[in-house]
Amino acid sequence: MMMKRWKKQAGMLLGSALLGTSLLVLPAGRAEAVDAWAVAAQSLGVLAAYKSSLASILAMGNDVNAQVASARQDRQENGLDDNEHDVRIVNKVMQQLVTQGRYVLKANSLPFIWGVNNSNEFNASCFPTDYISINRALVRGLECDEDELAAVLGHEMTHGIEQHSARNYAKAVAQYYGMSFLNMDAGLMDWNKLNALASYSIAKNVTLPTEYEADEGGFYIMTSAGFNPGGPAAAMYRMAYYLTYETKNVLEYQDLDEKNKNQENFSDHPETELREQRLAKMMTDYGCGHVTVKDRKNVLIDGQELLTADWTRDDYDNTVENAYYTAGGLAKAFHDYDSPDAWNFRPDGEGGVDFLDDSRVYAVLRDAVRSRGLGSKLEQMVRAAYAGEAQSGARAAMRQEEAQREASFAAVQQDVQAADAKAVKKMRENGDAYSDYGMGRQALWEFSRVFASKNMDDEAESYVMRGRAKAVEGDYVGALADANRGVALDGKNAYNFLNRADIYRMAGNREAALSDCASAKKVDAENPFSYLISAEIEDEQGNKDAALKEYQAFYKLRPAAFRRIPPEYLQKISAKDYKTWQKEKAEQDKKKAEARDKARKAKK
Structure with missing residues (x-):
C-alpha cells in the first residue's frame, strides 16, 4: 500500500531498489577485461547517487511546505471524499493511533497529517513527508471497520517512521545505476531486459522486506493504541476478498488460484494470505502464545477449542473476521492482564458467566461466548492457561520482547533529544511554519521536541514561536506568557516582537500588536x-x-x-x-x- 503516487512522482523506471550485491554474474573473460579503476569509479558513482538521492528526499520529508503540498496534490489529483462518515471514522482512527500508539519519529521527520481522497483504487500511501493518503475505495472496501483501518493506517505510519519511501527510492537509484554501469562494461543484455531485471530485484529485495516491516510495525502501533490484535489478520482476509470478488478495477484483481497461494509473486507487496498468516502469528505471540485460529474459524486456547466462529451478516460471510476478532479480544486480555482475576469473571444474572468490560475491542468475543453459553468454559480455560505460564515461561517471553521494543524506542528518543543545534533549529522552523498554516497541534508537537532537546540554539526565539503556536490553538494566556518570556530574554531580535505582535493580533489586541511592530522597526528598520x-x-x-x-x-x-x-x-x-x-x-x-x-x- 506504500508510495503509489510517490513512485510516479519520483520516477517510474526505478520504483525502489537494493544497494548491494547485483543479481548479474559476469562471465570470467569479460570480468577480467573491466578496468579496475573504472570499477572503482563506478562504485563511487553508485554510492554518490545513493547518498544524494537519500539526502534530497529526507530533506523534502522534513519540510512543512512540502508536506502541505503533498496533501494539496492529493486533493487536486483525486478530489476529496465527500462522505462525512468515511472521513469521521478515518479521523477517529488516525487520531487514536497518533496520540495513543507507541512510536517515536526521527529528528528529521514531521508529525503525521492525513486526508481521505475520492479515488476508487483500493489503496493507501505514506508520502516521504509523512502525509498519509487514504483512498475512499479502501475505507469502504474495509467497510469502515475501525480495527482493520487501524491495521492499514498503522502500516502506513511505519513506512513514515522508518522513512521507507526515501530510503527505498535512494536504493533504487543506486541499484539501477549499478546495473547500468555493469552492463555498459560487460554488455550482457539489452536495456529492456536490464530494466525488467532491475525492477524485479528492486521489488523483491527492497520494497518487499519493507512491506513486512510495515506490517509488523503497524501491528504494534495499533495494538498499543488499544485496537483489537485480530484486526491486522482480519484486514488481510478482507482485502483479499475485496480484490477477488468486489473490485471493479482490473488492475487490482487478485486471482485466488490455489497454485499461487503460499508463494510470492512479481508484486512488490507480499501475497495477502502470507501476510494474514504472519499477522495471525503476531496476534498469538501478543497474547502470550495462548490464542490461535485454526482453519480460519476455530478459536483455540492452548490448543483446545473454545468455539467455532460463524456468520453474523446476511450479505457477506464474515466468519473469518469474527474468528480473528474473537481471538484478538482474548489475546488482548491475556496480554494486558497478569492474572485471571483481572478478567472480572462474574455472574451475568441469567445463570451464566460474564467477563471483561463492554469496550468495543471485546465486543465480538463477548457476543460469541454469551450467545453459546460458554462463559464457564472460558473461565476454566483462562485459569488453566495462566496456571501453565510458570512452566512455559510464555508471559516472561512476551514481556522480554516488549522490553526490547521499549529499548529501541528509548534509543531513538535519545537520538532525537541529542540532535545538534542545526537539527533543533529546523524543528523550530517547522513549528513556526505549521503556525503559518494554522496547524497548531503539529506546531506544538515540534516545539515539544525543541524544548526537550539538549542543544537548543535560541531559547528566546523558541519561547516566542511556541507562544504563537499556542495562540493558533486559542491559548492566548499561555501564548503571551511564552512570548513575554522570549522578548525578555532577547529584546534585540525584531522577530521576537513581530511574533508577539501576531499573538496580540490573534487575541484581538491590535493596539498592542502595532506597538510591537513599532518596537521591531526600532530594532531593525x-x-x-x-x-x-x-x-x-x-x-x-x-x-x-x-x-x-x-x-x-x-x-x-x-x-x-x-x-x-x-x-x-x-x-x-x-x-x-x-x-x-x-x-x-x-x-x-x-x-x-x-x-x-x-x-x-x-x-x-
Whole structure:
C-alpha cells in the first residue's frame, strides 16, 4: 500500500531498489577485461547517487511546505471524499493511533497529517513527508471497520517512521545505476531486459522486506493504541476478498488460484494470505502464545477449542473476521492482564458467566461466548492457561520482547533529544511554519521536541514561536506568557516582537500588536515584515491612509513580494505590478473554472 503516487512522482523506471550485491554474474573473460579503476569509479558513482538521492528526499520529508503540498496534490489529483462518515471514522482512527500508539519519529521527520481522497483504487500511501493518503475505495472496501483501518493506517505510519519511501527510492537509484554501469562494461543484455531485471530485484529485495516491516510495525502501533490484535489478520482476509470478488478495477484483481497461494509473486507487496498468516502469528505471540485460529474459524486456547466462529451478516460471510476478532479480544486480555482475576469473571444474572468490560475491542468475543453459553468454559480455560505460564515461561517471553521494543524506542528518543543545534533549529522552523498554516497541534508537537532537546540554539526565539503556536490553538494566556518570556530574554531580535505582535493580533489586541511592530522597526528598520503586519492591521481597522503608507514602505524593501499587497493598494503603489497581478488572476480564474467543469463532468 506504500508510495503509489510517490513512485510516479519520483520516477517510474526505478520504483525502489537494493544497494548491494547485483543479481548479474559476469562471465570470467569479460570480468577480467573491466578496468579496475573504472570499477572503482563506478562504485563511487553508485554510492554518490545513493547518498544524494537519500539526502534530497529526507530533506523534502522534513519540510512543512512540502508536506502541505503533498496533501494539496492529493486533493487536486483525486478530489476529496465527500462522505462525512468515511472521513469521521478515518479521523477517529488516525487520531487514536497518533496520540495513543507507541512510536517515536526521527529528528528529521514531521508529525503525521492525513486526508481521505475520492479515488476508487483500493489503496493507501505514506508520502516521504509523512502525509498519509487514504483512498475512499479502501475505507469502504474495509467497510469502515475501525480495527482493520487501524491495521492499514498503522502500516502506513511505519513506512513514515522508518522513512521507507526515501530510503527505498535512494536504493533504487543506486541499484539501477549499478546495473547500468555493469552492463555498459560487460554488455550482457539489452536495456529492456536490464530494466525488467532491475525492477524485479528492486521489488523483491527492497520494497518487499519493507512491506513486512510495515506490517509488523503497524501491528504494534495499533495494538498499543488499544485496537483489537485480530484486526491486522482480519484486514488481510478482507482485502483479499475485496480484490477477488468486489473490485471493479482490473488492475487490482487478485486471482485466488490455489497454485499461487503460499508463494510470492512479481508484486512488490507480499501475497495477502502470507501476510494474514504472519499477522495471525503476531496476534498469538501478543497474547502470550495462548490464542490461535485454526482453519480460519476455530478459536483455540492452548490448543483446545473454545468455539467455532460463524456468520453474523446476511450479505457477506464474515466468519473469518469474527474468528480473528474473537481471538484478538482474548489475546488482548491475556496480554494486558497478569492474572485471571483481572478478567472480572462474574455472574451475568441469567445463570451464566460474564467477563471483561463492554469496550468495543471485546465486543465480538463477548457476543460469541454469551450467545453459546460458554462463559464457564472460558473461565476454566483462562485459569488453566495462566496456571501453565510458570512452566512455559510464555508471559516472561512476551514481556522480554516488549522490553526490547521499549529499548529501541528509548534509543531513538535519545537520538532525537541529542540532535545538534542545526537539527533543533529546523524543528523550530517547522513549528513556526505549521503556525503559518494554522496547524497548531503539529506546531506544538515540534516545539515539544525543541524544548526537550539538549542543544537548543535560541531559547528566546523558541519561547516566542511556541507562544504563537499556542495562540493558533486559542491559548492566548499561555501564548503571551511564552512570548513575554522570549522578548525578555532577547529584546534585540525584531522577530521576537513581530511574533508577539501576531499573538496580540490573534487575541484581538491590535493596539498592542502595532506597538510591537513599532518596537521591531526600532530594532531593525530594514525588516519588511514590520511594515507588512502594520499595514494589514491598519487595513483591518479601516485606516486606509495609514495602511497605504505601511504598504509603500514594505514595497520599497521587498518589491518582488508585491503579490502580498492587496490590489486596491498595489494599484496606487505600482501600476506595472498591478497589471501583472491582473493577468495572473485571470489565468487562475480560468484554471479554476476548467477544474470545476472537469469535476462536474466526472460526477455525471
